Amino acid sequence: MPDRNAFEFARETFKQLALRRLQPTPDNYRAIYEELAGVRSTPFFPVQPLRQMLRVLPAQTAAQKRLLTLFEGAIEQQSWTELQRCIVGYANLGLGQSAGHHGAHHAAGEPVASARKADMAVGIPTIADDVAAALPGELLEQVARLVEHSLPSASSDSVRLSEQATTLTQALRSATPDMAAIKSLLANFGFRLSFATEEQAAIRSALLMALHELFRNISVLSVDDNWLRGQAEALLAAATPPLELRKLDDLQTRLRDVIFKQGETRSRSMEAQEQMKQMLSVFIDRLSNMSEKSGVYHDKIEACAEQLGSARTIEEITPVLHDVIGATRAMALDSQINHDDLLTLRERSEKAQEDMGRLQLALEKASAEARHDPLTGALNRKGMDEALEREISRARRAGANNGEAISPLCVALLDIDNFKLLNDRIGHDGGDAALVHLARVAREAMRPQDVLARYGGEEFVLLLPDTAVDAGVEAMQRLQRELTRRFFMQNNDKVMITFSAGVAQVAAQEDPFDAVKRADQAMYLAKRTGKNRVVRA
16 A cells, blocks of 8 residues: 555655656755655765765874864765765865964864854855855856857757847846755756757758759759759768768868759750851851752753753853853852851861860769769768778679679778877877878778778778788788878978778678678777777678
């Protein structure tokens, strides 16, 4: 029966929390439960842990001995107030008064009441002053700024949250802060802020999913338009978490270049189409004119032929010959003019086609660059995904031809050791130059068929076709030695670059991206076991 009542009280407590619109904090739950049950629980006081602290507290000076006595008395009384005074007293030792000053007024074993009077005389803070000592004005201001800076991450249309933030910052910046009110306001604000940030995270996730579907749809619909497909795939890769501001900025720059070339190509295409229309129109006009002039010439020749047939003397033939020669010259001249005009139109058309082809190649190149990391020239995440799928397909075909499930294919993931410290020492530009140096050495040291991709930040992935895991480990160790031999120079200083790596061989039926994860885990194991190592997965 008591257990049943306890369950009923607990259920009713939750109902009351909801009806009274109270935060489900332990303090609120305990207060309502005790109200309903008609009991009062004794607040927990950690006597044993505090006594252990008492044994290690210093007691060398008179002031320390006095405070130690007060600390022991606070434990005996189970008084949080007295305990707070002792802690603040220890914190203020040497700040406002010397140990000797305390010793002149207090002796070990002095009663608590006498010690309290002496505290007031020498300036040790009393309970009323403890809050100011524990939470100085500068800290309250920092909390107020933190509250203000947290609002942009929440929903901008949350009026209630904004009102709570305003009330809380006003209380924090008050000349006489009420710590009990601030504690309650801060708890309520944190509770509502947690819901707001969760809502924003859900909205961001939903938007990313919608963008993914949109970009994927564009990529599917634009099979014949390589430049548009490249943009869609680059956007899809950039919108894949984890989102990085630098990656988005790089993508935006490249897309602007593609859009510019796209507009230039479209303008040039329309111009070329218009030239083609003009050329075709002129060509038709010329043909029509030539047809008409050919008819006139034909009629003229027939008339001359009739005159020649009826002529009886040379005098009658001579004018007819003049007419024939004149008509023939006129016909030849018109033919030459038409030929020259058509030739000029054809040259203009061919030049327009050449310009179109050149612009199209530039556009396709700009779109292809969306698959490469602009800093190192290695493939980016999207390019790596495509290369990985291509290599796994090739490995499975090669394995089938050899009577095997799959031809050996290794994935190696390397991460530069202590890159943050390197960045701090040589600067951000120096760190970028170090990444470029590593990528260049890797491309020169590895085989032509090996593929290098920047996985993110200071991480790179190497695809090693026709390579078993032991050979893959040896290849990465050779790269480590090559980096040791070829120093990275920064401001005429030699900078040693090392990396930790994990190597995984893709299994027959394994998803290639699972192999990348295994290589990543092996790389972290290499980090934990001393760095500058290569571990097989």
